[in-house]
Amino acid sequence: MKELERARHTMRFSTVCLIFVLASLSAPCEAQISDVCKESIVDPAVERVIKRMGDAKEESVGAARTDFRARLADTTTIWACVGGLDKRFAGVLERRRIDKQVGAASGAAGSTSLVPGGSVPALLGLAVEYGGLTQSFDGTTITFRTTPAKLIAAMGNAYGPNAPPTSDKTLAVLQRVSLAVSFDTSRTDQADTPSGSKLRADYQQLSQASARIIVINDRDPLAPKNWRKIRELSAKPPSRQVANLGRDLMAPLFDINGFKAAVDKAMNAFDKLDKAEPDKAVLTGAFTTYLEEIQQLTISLPNWQERVNAYGNARMELDEEHKRVYREISKAPSLTLEYDFNRPPAVSAAAAGSATPGATVTAPDLSSVRLIYVGSLMESEYTVTASANFFNQTRPGMDGSFRDFQVAAKWDVAVGRLPAFIANGVLTFSGLYEHLQQKPMGIDVLINDEKVNQPGNIAVFQAKYSIPVGDSGVSIPISFTASNRTELIKERNTRGNVGITLDLDKLLTR
Amino acid sequence: MKRISNNLDLFEAASGEVITVTVEAGNTPYQATFSDLESGGQWTQLQEPTPQKPVEKLTFTMPAGSKEFFQIVYSFPPEGQMDPDAKYQVSFSGKGGTGDGPNDVFPPVAGDLVQLSYEFRRGQP
Numbered sequence: 001m002k003e004l005e006r007a008r009h010t011m012r013f014s015t016v017c018l019i020f021v022l023a024s025l026s027a028p029c030e031a032q033i034s035d036v037c038k039e040s041i042v043d044p045a046v047e048r049v050i051k052r053m054g055d056a057k058e059e060s061v062g063a064a065r066t067d068f069r070a071r072l073a074d075t076t077t078i079w080a081c082v083g084g085l086d087k088r089f090a091g092v093l094e095r096r097r098i099d100k101q102v103g104a105a106s107g108a109a110g111s112t113s114l115v116p117g118g119s120v121p122a123l124l125g126l127a128v129e130y131g132g133l134t135q136s137f138d139g140t141t142i143t144f145r146t147t148p149a150k151l152i153a154a155m156g157n158a159y160g161p162n163a164p165p166t167s168d169k170t171l172a173v174l175q176r177v178s179l180a181v182s183f184d185t186s187r188t189d190q191a192d193t194p195s196g197s198k199l200r201a202d203y204q205q206l207s208q209a210s211a212r213i214i215v216i217n218d219r220d221p222l223a224p225k226n227w228r229k230i231r232e233l234s235a236k237p238p239s240r241q242v243a244n245l246g247r248d249l250m251a252p253l254f255d256i257n258g259f260k261a262a263v264d265k266a267m268n269a270f271d272k273l274d275k276a277e278p279d280k281a282v283l284t285g286a287f288t289t290y291l292e293e294i295q296q297l298t299i300s301l302p303n304w305q306e307r308v309n310a311y312g313n314a315r316m317e318l319d320e321e322h323k324r325v326y327r328e329i330s331k332a333p334s335l336t337l338e339y340d341f342n343r344p345p346a347v348s349a350a351a352a353g354s355a356t357p358g359a360t361v362t363a364p365d366l367s368s369v370r371l372i373y374v375g376s377l378m379e380s381e382y383t384v385t386a387s388a389n390f391f392n393q394t395r396p397g398m399d400g401s402f403r404d405f406q407v408a409a410k411w412d413v414a415v416g417r418l419p420a421f422i423a424n425g426v427l428t429f430s431g432l433y434e435h436l437q438q439k440p441m442g443i444d445v446l447i448n449d450e451k452v453n454q455p456g457n458i459a460v461f462q463a464k465y466s467i468p469v470g471d472s473g474v475s476i477p478i479s480f481t482a483s484n485r486t487e488l489i490k491e492r493n494t495r496g497n498v499g500i501t502l503d504l505d506k507l508l509t510r
Numbered sequence: 511m512k513r514i515s516n517n518l519d520l521f522e523a524a525s526g527e528v529i530t531v532t533v534e535a536g537n538t539p540y541q542a543t544f545s546d547l548e549s550g551g552q553w554t555q556l557q558e559p560t561p562q563k564p565v566e567k568l569t570f571t572m573p574a575g576s577k578e579f580f581q582i583v584y585s586f587p588p589e590g591q592m593d594p595d596a597k598y599q600v601s602f603s604g605k606g607g608t609g610d611g612p613n614d615v616f617p618p619v620a621g622d623l624v625q626l627s628y629e630f631r632r633g634q635p
Contacts, residue, residue, distance in 0.1 A: 044619040067616050069517060075581065075625035076618060221539045221587045227561040230539040234585060242625070243545035247581040250627045251548055254579065260518060267517040322622055326588050 033291045037081035042291070045071040046283045049270075056275040068270050068283075072263055072290060075246040078253070079315070081291045082298055083308030141207060145180035176217065182208040187345060210340040218332030226329045233325055238318040245311040252304075258297045266290040331376035340368040341392075344441065363441035365392040366403065383410040399438045408432040415465075425467045432460040459484050511604030511630070519626060522633035523572040523604055529630065530556065530569045530603045533582065534612070538596035540564040541585035548579040578630040584615050585623040592617065602628075 033042070049071070052064035071077055183200075184207035217223065221230060233239060253259045269286030273279065298304045344363040370387035389403040410430040436455045464479035479497045511523040523529055533542045540559040547553065547570055557567035572578060584598045601611030618624045 040620040048619060063614065063616075066614050070615065070624060070626060071619065073518060073626060074618070075627070076621055076623065080620070219591075221591050222537075222561070222593075224561045227539045230541050230585075230587075231559065234541040234543045234583075239543040239583060239585075240545075242623075243543045243581050243583045246583065246625045247545040247548060247579065247627070250581065251579045254518075254627060254629050260515070260520075263517050319622070322585065323588065326591055330591060 033081050033288055033295075037291065038288075041071070041077055041080050042284060042287050045077075046280055046287060049283065050278050050280055053275055053278055061275050065267075065270060069263075069267060072266055072287070075250055075311070077291075078250065078294065079308060079311055082294050083249075083305075083312065141182050141184050143180055143182040143208075145178060147178045148174045176214040178212045180208075180210045180212075181206065184345060206343055207345070208340060208342050210338060212336055212338045214334060214336050216333065216335040219330055219334055221326070221329055226332075229325055229329070233321060236321070238314065238321050241314040242311070242318045245307070245314045249307045249311045252301050253294070253297065256297055256301075258293065262290050262293040262297070265293075331381070333373065333375045336372040336374075338368075338370040338372060340366075340370065342366040342368060364395060364398075366390065367392055377411075380411060380413045382412070384408070385410075402437050403440075404434055404436045406432060406434045425465055428462075428464040428466070430460075430462040430464070432458070432462075434458040434460075456485070511602060511608050511610070512633075513610045514631070519628045521602065521610065521628070521630045523578075523630045525572055525574050525632055527572040527605050528569050529572060530567060531582075531628075532557075532565060532567045532601045532603070532612075533584075534566075534599045535559070535564040536595070536597050536599065537593040538586055538598070538617075540566065542566060542598060543583040543585070544568060545581040545583075548577075549573040549575055551578065572630060572632065576632050579627065581625055581627050583623055583625045586617045588622055 045068070049064045049068045052060060052067055054060045183205040185200075185205060187205045187207070218225065220226065266286045266289070269282060273282060343365050346362045366389050368387055368389045370385055372383060372385045374381065374383045376382070385406075385408045387406045387408075389406070391398065391401045391403055394401050408430065410428060413427045413429075415425055415427045435457055438455050440455075460481065460483040462479055462481045464477055466475050466477045468475040476498065480495075481497070482494045485493065511521050511527060511529055514520050514522045531544075533540075535542070544553060551570055551573055553568045553570055555566070555568050557565060559566045570578065570580075582600065586592055586596055596617055598615040599612035600615060601609060601613065603609035615624055615626065
C-alpha cells in the first residue's frame with residue numbers, strides 16, 4: 001500500500017512538474033514577429049516609406065510619414081502581425097496578368113510574339129528581345145511604349161500647379177490611346193549585322209512605330225459599369241462585416257495607454273531619421289519593436305484571439321468576393337484598333353537586275369491596320385486579330401500597294417510552376433494565316449542567292465512558354481515555331497527562340 | 511473639433527458637435543466602407559459617390575459619452591488592375607470651420623485594403 005501511495009505521490013509530483021514546465025515554455029517571455037509578417041508587411045512597408053522620401057523634400061517626407069503612420073495603425077498590420085496572417089490574404093493578380101504586350105508587335109525584327117496582345121503597360125515599357133519570327137532576320141529590338149495621358153500628367157507635374165489642368169474628358173480619351181516606337185539596334189551604317197547593339201534611337205534604327213486606341217475596354221475598373229459593381233461591393237454585408245469586426249478588434253487597443261505610447265515611439269524613430277539618407281535598419285527595427293510591444297499589450301485584452309479569428313474569417317470572405325469582382329472585370333472583352341508603321345531592314349543583298357551586286361536594298365515602308373479582340377475562356381485568355389498591310393510607296397513592278405491580309409489567333413493558358421523552382425508561367429499557342437498578295441518586300445531581292453519574290457499563302461504555328469523570373473518583372477519567353485514557308489523563303493521552316501522581356505511597370509514600382 | 515495626435519487619428523470634439531467625414535477616391539473606383547459607430551449612433555449620408563464625382567460625405571453627432579470610435583475600410587483594385595497613383599483622401603470638419611485634412615490614404619503593401627481607425631474624444635464645447 002505504501003509503495004502504491006509513493007507511486008501515486010511521485011506521479012502527482014511529476015504531473016505538477018510537467019504542467020509547470022509546459023506553462024513556462026508557453027509563456028510569452030519575449031514576443032517575436034513572424035517571418036510572414038516581416039516579409040509581407042514590415043519589409044515592403046519600410047521599403048516603400050523610404051522610397052517615398054526620395055528627394056527628402058518636405059512634401060515627400062510628409063507623404064512618407066503619412067504612409068508609415070498608416071502602416072502602423074492599419075488593422076491589416078495588427079491582424080497579420082499580432083493575430084496571425086493567412087496567406088490567402090495576399091493579392092497577387094499582377095503576377096498572373098497575361099494580357100500585356102511588352103515586346104515589339106509581331107512585324108518588327110526580333111519579336112518572339114506571333115499575335116499582339118490587347119493592352120499595354122501604363123508606364124513606359126521597354127523590351128529587348130532576341131530572335132526572329134515571321135521574317136528571316138534576327139536582331140535586337142528595343143520598344144518604348146507609353147500613353148499620352150501619362151505623359152501629360154507627367155508634364156503637369158513638371159510644370160507645377162500653374163499649368164492649366166487637362167479636362168477629365170480629354171484624359172479619359174487619351175487613356176485609351178497608347179504609342180510605341182521600336183528601334184532595331186542591329187541597324188548600323190555597316191548594314192544590318194547582329195553584332196550591332198548600340199541604341200542610337202535615330203531614324204536609321206527606327207523599325208516600327210505604332211498607335212493603339214482601345215475601342216471597347218470593359219476591363220477598366222473605372223469604367224462606369226465596373227465602377228458601380230465595385231461600389232456595390234463596398235456596401236454589401238461582407239464589407240460591412242469587415243468594417244465592424246475591425247472596429248471591434250481595434251477599439252480596445254486604442255483604450256490602452258501603451259498603444260499610443262508604442263505608436264509614438266515608432267513615429268519618433270521615423271522623425272529622427274536622416275531624411276536624406278534614411279537608415280532602413282532603424283525604421284525596420286522601430287516597426288518590429290512596435291509590433292512586439294503590441295503583441296505584449298494584447299495578452300491582457302479579453303477575448304483578443306476570438307476577435308482576431310472573427311475578423312480573419314470576415315476578411316477571407318470579403319477577399320474572395322473582392323477578387324471575384326475584379327476577376328470578372330479582368331476577363332471582360334476588349335477591342336483594340338492598331339496602326340503600325342514598319343520600316344523593313346536594309347538587306348545586304350543585290351536587287352535583282354542590279355548592276356552592283358552586294359549593294360544594300362531597302363524595301364518600301366509598310367503600314368498595317370489591325371483589329372485585336374481579347375476574350376476569356378474559363379481561366380484562359382484568347383486573342384483574335386485581323387490585319388491588312390499596305391506598302392507606303394508603289395515601285396515599278398509592284399501590283400498596287402496592297403501587300404497582305406492576315407488572321408491570327410492566340411490562346412494563353414496560365415500554367416503552374418513548371419519546373420517547380422520557378423514562378424507560374426504562361427503557355428501560349430498561336431496560329432497565323434496570311435495571304436500574301438504580292439512580293440513580300442514589294443521588290444525582287446536576293447538573300448543568300450535566293451530570289452525572294454513569291455506571293456502565296458502562309459500558315460504558321462507557334463507554341464511559347466513565358467517563364468517569369470520571380471517577381472522581378474523579367475521573363476524569359478521560349479518559343480517553337482513551324483511554318484509551311486516564311487514570307488521571304490518558300491521553304492518549310494522550324495525554329496526555336498529564347499528571349500528576355502523586361503516589364504518596367506513592375507521594375508519601376510518596386 | 512481638433513486633432514490631438516499627429517501619430518494616430520485621435521480627435522477631440524464637443525458633445526453634440528456634428529462631424530462631417532469626407533472620403534474621396536483618386537484614380538481608383540470608390541470602394542470605402544464605414545463601420546457602424548461604436549456608440550450606437552447613426553451616420554447620415556450627405557453625398558453619395560458617383561463615377562464622375564467619387565466623393566462620399568457622412569456626418570455623425572458627437573455622443574454624450576466619453577468617445578466615438580469607428581473605422582473606414584479603403585479598398586483598392588488588385589495589383590495588376592490598379593493605377594499607380596491610386597489613393598483616397600479623407601477629411602473631417604466640425605463646428606465653426608474647424609477640421610482636419612485632407613489626408614492621403616495610400617494603397618496597402620499587402621492585400622487589397624487599408625483599414626484605419628478614428629477616435630473622437632469628448633472635449634470642451
